[in-house]
Amino acid sequence: MNNPGTVTGLTAVILAVTEETPRVLVVRRMSHDLATPAQLGSVDPDVDSPDTFPFGPFDPVRHRTLESGLRQWVEEQTGLDLRYVEQLYTFGNEFRDPRELHGGPRLVSVGYLALTRESPVAGTGDAEWRDWYSFLPWEDMREGSPKLIETVIRPALRTWIDQAADRATREQREERVSVCFGFDAAAPRDPVRTLERYELLYEADAVIETHRDRLAIQRARGVTPTEPDPRALESARLLGAPMALDNRRILATALGRIRGKLAYRPVVFDLLPTEFTLFQLQRVVEALAGKRLHKQNFRRMLMAGDLVEPTGRMDSSGRGRPAELYRFRRGVAQERAIVGVTLPSISAAE
Amino acid sequence: MNNPGTVTGLTAVILAVTEETPRVLVVRRMSHDLATPAQLGSVDPDVDSPDTFPFGPFDPVRHRTLESGLRQWVEEQTGLDLRYVEQLYTFGNEFRDPRELHGGPRLVSVGYLALTRESPVAGTGDAEWRDWYSFLPWEDMREGSPKLIETVIRPALRTWIDQAADRATREQREERVSVCFGFDAAAPRDPVRTLERYELLYEADAVIETHRDRLAIQRARGVTPTEPDPRALESARLLGAPMALDNRRILATALGRIRGKLAYRPVVFDLLPTEFTLFQLQRVVEALAGKRLHKQNFRRMLMAGDLVEPTGRMDSSGRGRPAELYRFRRGVAQERAIVGVTLPSISAAE
DNA sequence: TAAACTATACTCAAATTGAGCATAAAAGCG
DNA sequence: CGCTTTTATGCTCAATTTGAGTATAGTTTA
Numbered sequence: 132m133n134n135p136g137t138v139t140g141l142t143a144v145i146l147a148v149t150e151e152t153p154r155v156l157v158v159r160r161m162s163h164d165l166a167t168p169a170q171l172g173s174v175d176p177d178v179d180s181p182d183t184f185p186f187g188p189f190d191p192v193r194h195r196t197l198e199s200g201l202r203q204w205v206e207e208q209t210g211l212d213l214r215y216v217e218q219l220y221t222f223g224n225e226f227r228d229p230r231e232l233h234g235g236p237r238l239v240s241v242g243y244l245a246l247t248r249e250s251p252v253a254g255t256g257d258a259e260w261r262d263w264y265s266f267l268p269w270e271d272m273r274e275g276s277p278k279l280i281e282t283v284i285r286p287a288l289r290t291w292i293d294q295a296a297d298r299a300t301r302e303q304r305e306e307r308v309s310v311c312f313g314f315d316a317a318a319p320r321d322p323v324r325t326l327e328r329y330e331l332l333y334e335a336d337a338v339i340e341t342h343r344d345r346l347a348i349q350r351a352r353g354v355t356p357t358e359p360d361p362r363a364l365e366s367a368r369l370l371g372a373p374m375a376l377d378n379r380r381i382l383a384t385a386l387g388r389i390r391g392k393l394a395y396r397p398v399v400f401d402l403l404p405t406e407f408t409l410f411q412l413q414r415v416v417e418a419l420a421g422k423r424l425h426k427q428n429f430r431r432m433l434m435a436g437d438l439v440e441p442t443g444r445m446d447s448s449g450r451g452r453p454a455e456l457y458r459f460r461r462g463v464a465q466e467r468a469i470v471g472v473t474l475p476s477i478s479a480a481e
Numbered sequence: 482m483n484n485p486g487t488v489t490g491l492t493a494v495i496l497a498v499t500e501e502t503p504r505v506l507v508v509r510r511m512s513h514d515l516a517t518p519a520q521l522g523s524v525d526p527d528v529d530s531p532d533t534f535p536f537g538p539f540d541p542v543r544h545r546t547l548e549s550g551l552r553q554w555v556e557e558q559t560g561l562d563l564r565y566v567e568q569l570y571t572f573g574n575e576f577r578d579p580r581e582l583h584g585g586p587r588l589v590s591v592g593y594l595a596l597t598r599e600s601p602v603a604g605t606g607d608a609e610w611r612d613w614y615s616f617l618p619w620e621d622m623r624e625g626s627p628k629l630i631e632t633v634i635r636p637a638l639r640t641w642i643d644q645a646a647d648r649a650t651r652e653q654r655e656e657r658v659s660v661c662f663g664f665d666a667a668a669p670r671d672p673v674r675t676l677e678r679y680e681l682l683y684e685a686d687a688v689i690e691t692h693r694d695r696l697a698i699q700r701a702r703g704v705t706p707t708e709p710d711p712r713a714l715e716s717a718r719l720l721g722a723p724m725a726l727d728n729r730r731i732l733a734t735a736l737g738r739i740r741g742k743l744a745y746r747p748v749v750f751d752l753l754p755t756e757f758t759l760f761q762l763q764r765v766v767e768a769l770a771g772k773r774l775h776k777q778n779f780r781r782m783l784m785a786g787d788l789v790e791p792t793g794r795m796d797s798s799g800r801g802r803p804a805e806l807y808r809f810r811r812g813v814a815q816e817r818a819i820v821g822v823t824l825p826s827i828s829a830a831e
Numbered sequence: 832t833a834a835a836c837t838a839t840a841c842t843c844a845a846a847t848t849g850a851g852c853a854t855a856a857a858a859g860c861g
Numbered sequence: 862c863g864c865t866t867t868t869a870t871g872c873t874c875a876a877t878t879t880g881a882g883t884a885t886a887g888t889t890t891a
Binding site: 758759760776777780799800801802803804805 | 866867868869870871872
């Protein structure tokens, strides 16, 4: 086999929040330069043209840095005004791009997280905003623990635990499941561990990607595909909308990162308009955290951190008593910002 | 100018701790594949053959993942048994590799942090362990604030603040300096913000790399080099040993990451032998954190987190009362490990 | 006018954190 | 041997932070 080398590209996870709804920008077709996703041995018809994140090759002649490269083509292609931008992770696994199975190059992709205030996407019409929890439904605990955790995830993980070859493996799996999803009352669920949860589900054959990838690899290698358990497949299809390649893994990485960042950097403000009520701010934080917060404590924390200041104006558009409008204290908190917004963990009880 | 494309490589920051001394593995010459660092317009003779981190190109044919690639060549070349390995950041700035100035390709390098128990480096003889604080001396607060903070850093940053063009910039710089180094009593110094500190020093022309890079770029562009202020140069030479390329920035990234990780993952144990006294453990954490810890509180935290268990054996090699030997509770804490080792911030007073 | 909803001020107990005191057990040294 | 030095280990205490309420006020909507 010849050495097809590597292709280096940039993947953008662009987040916004409208009112209560968290959104991420996805494209239906892959970008021109890497068009037509190779036929994956698709397990599920839905997977045939699944969503991807905006992707562009990195051109060192045009771009001084990876970040400026990303900013430039995202702004060119979507017209969005990216605010906070942060490098996430570089993904370089074998067969990330299924074309590698047929002799294509390794696709090394530097993932970036970008925050913006939501606005209609200009430019190429194939990009659209989607609720990010439609891809990772088990991460949204705002209305309590979603039903599919008990009905789909728990049984699937139970099966996986029971399939352990020996006692030690079995106990390790039990512990891991318990920690990731907080089933054990002793270890409350940590909102930041999104990637671990996704990877656990992937390993446990609980998401559709596991089956898809296995099948694709087996086909490319000329091995007779193993017939997946129909019950496992059906269960996997219930676990959120699929995405192409490892894009759901990337989304999980992004979500974990932004949740972690929340605690020590005032990043929320890059998702909000210049002026906002404290309750709007809280709604956005809740959308990110995937859980409800205690209102009084939330504002206490904001005040203690000197993160916001009142504008004097009021917002009467809401239903109840009008709330005062605040603005982010740029400058001071910008740098200081040892304080962010702390997220409590989610107790197993709730 | 033709398009020379990119080269994708892997950079390894390998850390170990011997007794009290933190160590990082550096090589004197660059690895074969990217040998002979181009002549940087070296400001300082010492910079002519500076240390670099082990670097190797990424070969997608041999390596299924970036991490396995890194593990493989590091273990081949050094014989070290890498334990914890984590991706740090991908560096792709213009002119990272000075050969780019002369038409070379962009060097995109995926940085990895690796922990190992120190052992003599086998294999190619040009690798050696160095105290990592020799490169970032302002990060070691174990014996109180190092003198060079007051004698070198503070004056240099003062000059930078005074050079601000306008009042707003000036205040921003003041705030930033104060937050990074904790000069202001209100904002204690955060051990995790190592990268911010390095970048601040770089921007403020306080480290030698700023001068080196500026000169190199000016020469390559055929611009007459600006003569650097001799006092600034002299001061910059006092700020730790230099490294090639952006390797000190990478080290700062690594140090910040491991310090942050300490708080929520039991990574220290990958630097220790199987059995250790609590005091040895504390010494290692202190080496990482760059500050001294309260002994009693430290063990209280360990016990609360169930991270270690006594072996029953005693260590009598020390001078005082023999200490009990402990081992890391693998398995349980491995996964649970919401608890790590929390680092207090460093108050300005001390 | 009541019900519903939102804003905002306070309180309180539990848990966490930073710092110290006290005592125990060894080694080294006169 | 007795004294100093050094390290280990158990325990207390106050300050702060955190999670969860109670109480009351100001608006809109049925």
